[in-house]
Amino acid sequence: MPGFQKQKYLIDFTLSALLRRKGKNTALVLVYALVVFVLASVLFFTQALRREAALVLAGAPEIVVQRLTAGRHDLIPESYADAIRNIRGVSDVSPRLWGYYYDPVFGANFTLLVPQEFPYGRGNIVIGQGVAEVSRSSIDNILPFWTHEGRLTSFKIAEIFSSDSQLISADLILISEPDFRSLFGLAEGVATNLVLTVKNAKERPIVAAKIKKLLPDTRPIIRDEILRTYDSLFNWRSGILLVVLAGAGLAFIIFAWDKATGLSAEERREIGILKAIGWETSDVILMKFWEGGIISLTSFLSGVLLAYVHVFFTSSFLFEPVLKGWAVIYPEFKLVPFVDAFHIATLFFLTVVPYTLATIVPAWRAAIVDPDAVLRT
Amino acid sequence: MRKADFFLACIALGFSLLALMFVHSALARREAASNLRAKAKMVAKMGLTDLCLFTEARYTRHPVMADLNTPFQDYPMSIEHYPSGALLPVPRHLTGKGGY
Numbered sequence: 001m002p003g004f005q006k007q008k009y010l011i012d013f014t015l016s017a018l019l020r021r022k023g024k025n026t027a028l029v030l031v032y033a034l035v036v037f038v039l040a041s042v043l044f045f046t047q048a049l050r051r052e053a054a055l056v057l058a059g060a061p062e063i064v065v066q067r068l069t070a071g072r073h074d075l076i077p078e079s080y081a082d083a084i085r086n087i088r089g090v091s092d093v094s095p096r097l098w099g100y101y102y103d104p105v106f107g108a109n110f111t112l113l114v115p116q117e118f119p120y121g122r123g124n125i126v127i128g129q130g131v132a133e134v135s136r137s138s139i140d141n142i143l144p145f146w147t148h149e150g151r152l153t154s155f156k157i158a159e160i161f162s163s164d165s166q167l168i169s170a171d172l173i174l175i176s177e178p179d180f181r182s183l184f185g186l187a188e189g190v191a192t193n194l195v196l197t198v199k200n201a202k203e204r205p206i207v208a209a210k211i212k213k214l215l216p217d218t219r220p221i222i223r224d225e226i227l228r229t230y231d232s233l234f235n236w237r238s239g240i241l242l243v244v245l246a247g248a249g250l251a252f253i254i255f256a257w258d259k260a261t262g263l264s265a266e267e268r269r270e271i272g273i274l275k276a277i278g279w280e281t282s283d284v285i286l287m288k289f290w291e292g293g294i295i296s297l298t299s300f301l302s303g304v305l306l307a308y309v310h311v312f313f314t315s316s317f318l319f320e321p322v323l324k325g326w327a328v329i330y331p332e333f334k335l336v337p338f339v340d341a342f343h344i345a346t347l348f349f350l351t352v353v354p355y356t357l358a359t360i361v362p363a364w365r366a367a368i369v370d371p372d373a374v375l376r377t
Numbered sequence: 378m379r380k381a382d383f384f385l386a387c388i389a390l391g392f393s394l395l396a397l398m399f400v401h402s403a404l405a406r407r408e409a410a411s412n413l414r415a416k417a418k419m420v421a422k423m424g425l426t427d428l429c430l431f432t433e434a435r436y437t438r439h440p441v442m443a444d445l446n447t448p449f450q451d452y453p454m455s456i457e458h459y460p461s462g463a464l465l466p467v468p469r470h471l472t473g474k475g476g477y
Contacts, residue, residue, distance in 0.1 A: 011381035053428055055413050059421030064442070071446060096424055100435060109432050111439075115423050130432070164412050168425055171432045193442075195424045225470035226426055226441045232466055233440075294384065301391035308398050312405070325460035327433035336409040337402040344395070 007290075010283070014290040017270070029299050032255060035248045036303025036351055037310070042244055043343050044311040045319065046234035048335035053230035056168060057223075063196035063204055064096075064221045065211060075190040080215055084196065087210050089203040095191030097180050101145065101173070106134045108328035114177045120158040122176050129163045130170030130329035148185035155179065163332070170331035196220075252351065259292075259358040268366050275371035284367040285360055292359030296352040304344065312337045431461035445471050 018025045065084065067076035081093040097114040110131055120126065125143065127135075137143055142154040161169040180186065198204050201224075208220035263271070271284055279287075310318060315333050324330045419425070427439045436443035437459060445467065448457035 008379070008381040008385075011384055012379060015380040015384060049428075049430075052413065056416045056420055056428070057426075059417040059419075060426050061424045064426060066442065068444075071444070072450070073442075073444070094424075100438075109438070111429075111432075113423060113425075117422075128429070130429075165416055165419060167428055167430075168416055168420060170429045171438070172429065174423070221426075221441060221470060225468070228470070229441050229468040230428065232469060234464070235466065297388055297391070301388070301395065305391070305394050305398065322460070323431070323464070325431060325433045327431055327461070329432040331429050336413065337405050339399060339402040341399065 007286075010287050011290050011294070014287050014294060017287075018291065018294065025295065028255075029295055029302075031251070032295065032299035032351075032355075033303040033306070035251050035255075036300050036347070037307050038244060039248050039351075040304045040307030040347060041310050041316065041318070043347065044307055044337070044339065045316050045333075045335070047340060047343060048311065048338045049234060049333075050231060051338040052167065052336055053233065054227060057226055057230060060223050060226045061195040062198045062201075062223050063208060063211075064226075065194040065196065065215075066219045066221070067193070067215075067217055068219055069217065075186070076193055076218070078189050078191055080218065081194055083214060084194065084211055087207055087214070089198050089200060089207050090196055091199055092197035094195050096193050096195050097177060097186070098192050099180075099184060101183075103135075104146070105144075106328060108134050109171065110173050110329075111171050112173045112175055112180060112183075114180045115174050118174060118176045120176070122178055123156055124158040124176070125155040125179075126159040126161065126174040127157055128161045128169040128172040128329075129166050130331060131173060132157075132160045134329055145183060147183050153183065164334070166331040166334070171329045252355075256354050256358040259355065259362065261362070263362050263366055267363075269375060271363065271366045272371045272375040275367065276375065281364070281367045285364050288360050288363035289356060292356035293352075295359075296355040300348060300352050304347065308337070308339070311335065431459075431464075433461055434459040437461040437465055440465055440468055443468070443471075 065076065065080070067074045067080070076095070078095050081095060084090055085093050094116065099112050101110045101112050102108075103110060108131075118126075127137070127143070131143075132138065135143060137157055139157055139160060141157050143157060144152055144154045147153050155175065161172065175183070181188070196207070198207050204222045204224070208222050211218055211220045274284055274287075275281075310316060312335060316323075316335075319333075320330070323333070426441045429438070431437040434448070436447040448459070448462055449455050
């Protein structure tokens with residue numbers, strides 16, 4: 001019998017055997033696919049987010065300088081900028097104003113920022129898509145704010161950021177410097193932090209060390225540290241991901257352990273009968289190989305494909321309750337699908353291969369026993 | 378149709394979809410390239426340091442700008458209580474050698 005035909009007969013037989021225990025095997029495939037789905041979803045989501053963060057934050061400030069007072073962030077005097085400007089390698093220092101505003105009406109936190117250039121002038125703001133959605137406002141509407149004195153003021157919405165930029169601007173409100181200062185009661189001559197331009201990347205850690213020495217109450221953060229923060233974001237060691245991965249890993253170990261520790265009496269009997277009617281040990285092992293292969297391949301392919309649809313077509317809606325937390329403004333995670341063949345291959349070798357091997361080992365142990373002995377037990 | 382043929386057809390379809398997934402990924406990346414560049418430009422123009430992943434707490438909205446004590450500073454004996462705090466690791470520049 002030609003090899004391919006033989007394999008097809010074996011697959012026919014294996015499928016018939018699996019269909020005889022339809023309920024058990026369907027449940028097995030569903031749970032197995034679910035484990036792969038969770039693992040693949042986490043993998044796709046974190047990988048896409050990390051890659052997008054690396055690309056988008058490549059334009060982040062080269063050095064940010066914060067001031068600390070009694071272990072807490074404090075406003076930084078703009079005079080610090082003059083001292084820093086004299087450090088060799090620093091080509092520009094600009095004060096930056098930004099802060100948070102809790103809106104009691106919508107129960108949402110906004111990030112207010114004064115950009116270097118704000119074309120709309122006093123009384124106007126530019127808002128992110130998340131702010132527009134939560135406040136149900138559109139261009140030319142007004143948005144009310146409570147000032148630090150408890151007085152109500154309002155700003156006209158001049159522009160709304162596109163929904164494509166939600167990952168950086170969902171809760172953002174751009175405002176003019178005079179409006180920002182009057183809203184929060186900030187005196188002239190102070191800023192939230194300083195932003196430095198240091199063109200030579202090699203000089204940045206040196207400049208940061210010089211700033212720390214010159215102004216000991218400051219904390220410089222260089223761009224590499226920003227990028228590293230997002231590179232380690234959602235890595236396998238971080239919080240809930242470890243719980244998810246550990247849960248999925250344990251579930252998988254239970255599967256494999258269940259298979260590897262032995263066959264049911266019915267399966268042993270089946271092997272005994274097959275041996276008794278003339279099947280070779282190699283045929284039995286091949287049949288069991290196909291059994292493991294059919295279950296694990298079906299689960300792997302459906303799990304991975306569903307995970308791809310989940311993360312990149314439905315904006316990871318199943319992760320939403322976890323990611324949203326108590327936040328009112330929640331960016332829609334329309335991620336760019338950065339899929340790595342290496343990750344898919346790793347997932348394949350971590351799920352399909354061990355399960356298939358775990359199916360073969362007990363079958364081999366049963367198949368090498370005398371059929372008469374197997375049938376009598 | 379034989380069961381084996383049906384199964385092999387399904388597996389072939391599955392692998393074709395897997396290959397299609399990579400094609401879709403490559404095309405979507407190409408399509409998104411200009412949008413990513415625009416976002417990077419926006420980040421550079423506004424001097425942003427963080428992605429807007431979580432808006433519930435300061436230290437998860439801007440993890441780069443946060444301190445080790447930020448999650449615990451709300452009141453004495455305060456414990457870290459925002460769900461997103463369980464998702465994010467502490468930025469390495471706060472804990473690594475030479476951290477602040």
